Amino acid sequence: MSAEDGAATADAIDFAVAAYLDDGEWTAASLPSNRLTSFTAIVGELRRYPGETGVIGMISVDEDFFVLLRVQGQTVRTLISDVSAADDWPLARQVADELGIDPDDIDPDTVEPAGDLGLFEDLGLSARDLGALTDDEDAFPDEVLEEIAGTLGFGETYADAVEAAG
Numbered sequence: 001m002s003a004e005d006g007a008a009t010a011d012a013i014d015f016a017v018a019a020y021l022d023d024g025e026w027t028a029a030s031l032p033s034n035r036l037t038s039f040t041a042i043v044g045e046l047r048r049y050p051g052e053t054g055v056i057g058m059i060s061v062d063e064d065f066f067v068l069l070r071v072q073g074q075t076v077r078t079l080i081s082d083v084s085a086a087d088d089w090p091l092a093r094q095v096a097d098e099l100g101i102d103p104d105d106i107d108p109d110t111v112e113p114a115g116d117l118g119l120f121e122d123l124g125l126s127a128r129d130l131g132a133l134t135d136d137e138d139a140f141p142d143e144v145l146e147e148i149a150g151t152l153g154f155g156e157t158y159a160d161a162v163e164a165a166g
Contacts, residue, residue, distance in 0.1 A: 014062065014063060018057055026157055046071045063141060066080075068080075077115075080113060081134045113131065133148060
């Protein structure tokens, strides 16, 4: 990845939030966009946070798509709301690569999620419900992420973190 790709990634991020459970309480914090220059950098930032069930990363990119991550030890589970964004966005290309998706297999005219729809099942959000949220083409990424945070039980602290990022 070139430095130019990294700058494009960081500049395009609307906001990025890390959320985690600590002593049974949810905490959310905004992540500094200048450190989010690649998928690897984002995972590295998320690993800095504790968490009884891992740490959740929620990244909104240019009001176009979002990326969800769940980092538990060495395991990184990922979901992108629109894999066709890989055609235009360096971060989306990196996520597709991490998911093992060949860019030639992506239909640029089809909006569809890719990755692990079940990444929050143990926290009460089923793969089916997460899939329904990602299928809402009329909803902006921030709206879907807010709904996910609320469903998982950290809506208020998430909203505070997004506001702090803005």
